[in-house]
Amino acid sequence: MSSPDNPSGRAGASSLETFARDHLVRLGETSLRRHLIPTVRGPHSVAARHGRSLVSFSCNDYLGLSQDPRVIAAVQAATALYGTGAGASRLVTGSHPPLAALEERLAAHKGTEAALVFGSGYLANLGIVSGLAGPRDLILVDALGHSCLWAGARLSGAKVVRFAHNDLGDLEGQLAKYRSRHQHALILTERVFSMDGDRGPIADILCLAEAHDAWTLVDDAHGLGVIGKDARAPLEMGTLSKALGSYGGYLCASRAVVDLMTSRARSFVYTTGLPPASAAAALAALEIMEAEPDFAARPLALARRFTARLGLPEAQSPIVPILIGEAEAALALSAALEERGYLVVAIRPPTVPAGTARLRVAFSAAHTEAQVDALAEAVRALGFETLPPQRERVR
Numbered sequence: 001m002s003s004p005d006n007p008s009g010r011a012g013a014s015s016l017e018t019f020a021r022d023h024l025v026r027l028g029e030t031s032l033r034r035h036l037i038p039t040v041r042g043p044h045s046v047a048a049r050h051g052r053s054l055v056s057f058s059c060n061d062y063l064g065l066s067q068d069p070r071v072i073a074a075v076q077a078a079t080a081l082y083g084t085g086a087g088a089s090r091l092v093t094g095s096h097p098p099l100a101a102l103e104e105r106l107a108a109h110k111g112t113e114a115a116l117v118f119g120s121g122y123l124a125n126l127g128i129v130s131g132l133a134g135p136r137d138l139i140l141v142d143a144l145g146h147s148c149l150w151a152g153a154r155l156s157g158a159k160v161v162r163f164a165h166n167d168l169g170d171l172e173g174q175l176a177k178y179r180s181r182h183q184h185a186l187i188l189t190e191r192v193f194s195m196d197g198d199r200g201p202i203a204d205i206l207c208l209a210e211a212h213d214a215w216t217l218v219d220d221a222h223g224l225g226v227i228g229k230d231a232r233a234p235l236e237m238g239t240l241s242k243a244l245g246s247y248g249g250y251l252c253a254s255r256a257v258v259d260l261m262t263s264r265a266r267s268f269v270y271t272t273g274l275p276p277a278s279a280a281a282a283l284a285a286l287e288i289m290e291a292e293p294d295f296a297a298r299p300l301a302l303a304r305r306f307t308a309r310l311g312l313p314e315a316q317s318p319i320v321p322i323l324i325g326e327a328e329a330a331l332a333l334s335a336a337l338e339e340r341g342y343l344v345v346a347i348r349p350p351t352v353p354a355g356t357a358r359l360r361v362a363f364s365a366a367h368t369e370a371q372v373d374a375l376a377e378a379v380r381a382l383g384f385e386t387l388p389p390q391r392e393r394v395r
C-alpha cells in the first residue's frame, strides 16, 4: 500500500530514497540540515514566524524598498500595462519597456556604456564568467567568493585558481605563476563579501589586473547603493534582489562586452526574460536610492552603531558577522535571539567554512536606532565569543 514515505507502495525503499534519507540523517547529525519556515515579511523589518512578530536582522532588503509604497505602485502599474510574464527569452520576445528603461538607468548609475539584465545574480555570474573565459584561459577567484562565482568559473572550463581572501600578495604571486601560460585572465572578487561584510580592495586589484593584462569582475551584490563610492571595474555585476528589493541580476560594462554577452551568455540566451513587475520594481527602487542618499547611508551607520556597542571591529558594510564556530552553537544562539523577538539566522557550512558558523546580522534603513541597541544588548546578555576574521573557505 502507498504512504507518504513510500509513494510507490513497493516493498523496500528505492536506491534514490535510501540515498536521500541517508544524506538527511547525516546532515541532521551535524546540525547542517536546512528547513523552510513559513514566514510573512512586512514593512519596518518585521517578520512573522511561528505565530510571533520578530524584528528581522536577516534580510538583504537593505533599504526596505521591497515594502515601499512607491515601489509597490510601480509594480502594480507595470503589471496592469504589460502583464505578468516576459513570454519567452528576450531574444525571442524582445525587451519590454521597464527592462529597457532599467538597463539604461543601471548603466547610468554605474557610469558604463551599457547594462544587461539577467534572471538573477546567480544566473548572471554563471553566464558572464563562462561567456568570457574558456579552456585556454585563467580565472583567479577570491577564496571567499560567492558560490555563483565559483560555479561560473568551473562551468567555463578555464584553469581556476583560488587566491587568499583579499590578499594582494597572493593574487600577484598567482598571476606571476600562471598568467603567461593562458590566453586571457579573469579575476573574480566582491565589493562587499556576503558572509563576512568586509570589502574587497578593488582599486588595488584593478592595478594588478592592468599590470598583468587581466580582466576584473566585481560582484556588487551587497554594495550597490549602500557603501558609497569605490573604484569601478570593467565588469560590474550585481543583483536586483537586495538593496533594490526586487529580483534579477545585471552586468554593467562596455557596449561591446554587453553585446557579446547578449549573444553568448547561455544563462541569458536560453532563459525567459525578467517579468515586467521585477524590472519596474528595481527601476523605481534605483530612482529612490539615487534621490535619497542620506537614506541609503543609513544601514551602514546602523551597522557601525551595533559594532561600536559590542566592541566588534567597525562595520565596513551593512553586514556584521558574529563568528561562533560550531553549527550547533550558532543555531542555539539564533534560537535564543528568536525567543527574545529577533530573527538573526545562523549561517552554517558549506555556505561558510567548517568551524566558522556564525550569526550574520544585516542592517536595514528600516531599522530604528532603538531596535539596533536592543539587539546589541540581547546579544551581549546571551554572551558570545567571536573567532578572528576568516581568510579561507574550505571547498
Ligand SMILES: Cc1ncc(COP(=O)(O)O)c(C=O)c1O
Pocket (backbone or CB within 6 Å): 120, 121, 122, 123, 146, 148, 190, 194, 219, 221, 222, 239, 240, 241, 248, 249
Ligand atoms: C555575492 C553574491 N553574488 C551573487 C548572488 C546571487 O544573487 P541572486 O540572489 O540575485 O541570485 C548573491 C546572493 O545571495 C550574493 O550574495
